[in-house]
Amino acid sequence: MTREIQVTFDCADPRALSLFWNDVLGYELPPPPPGFGSWDEFSESLPPELRNSASAAQDPAGHGPRVFFQRVPEGKSAKNRVHLDVRAAPGLQGDERMAALEAECDRLVALGATRAERHEPSPPMGAGHIVMQDPEGNEFCLD
Numbered sequence: 001m002t003r004e005i006q007v008t009f010d011c012a013d014p015r016a017l018s019l020f021w022n023d024v025l026g027y028e029l030p031p032p033p034p035g036f037g038s039w040d041e042f043s044e045s046l047p048p049e050l051r052n053s054a055s056a057a058q059d060p061a062g063h064g065p066r067v068f069f070q071r072v073p074e075g076k077s078a079k080n081r082v083h084l085d086v087r088a089a090p091g092l093q094g095d096e097r098m099a100a101l102e103a104e105c106d107r108l109v110a111l112g113a114t115r116a117e118r119h120e121p122s123p124p125m126g127a128g129h130i131v132m133q134d135p136e137g138n139e140f141c142l143d
Helices: 014-025 039-044 094-111
Strands: 006-011 054-057 066-071 084-086 114-119 129-133 139-142
Touching: 006 014, 014 054, 014 066, 014 094, 094 114, 094 129, 094 139
Parallel strands: 006 066, 084 139
Antiparallel strands: 054 066, 114 129, 129 139
């Protein structure tokens, strides 16, 4: 039996981080709860302390995992033990692959990501990748 998964991020600003990851992955916010025309309208109905306590990103085609963002009081304090690999250059190799990764890196930096380091191709084990951080410092790789 297979199971669906949801990837959950602890963060300080769930709405902003979900919008960032929606742009990265080509995902979208799920529809607002029934009876509300928008997430902003729903948020305004909540007590102030509950506003922006959670958000999500979902694959519009329904294939990829849902990504959930929950507000926590503590900040990030160490390197992630698990991270996402964003497949930005599947099937590409060598200079063509690294050029595609660099182009995606530039796009994500413009959205608020930080470039950490580039790893050159090292056959036979590594095709090359770029390590990045999202706006809250969570590491991920462009692969």
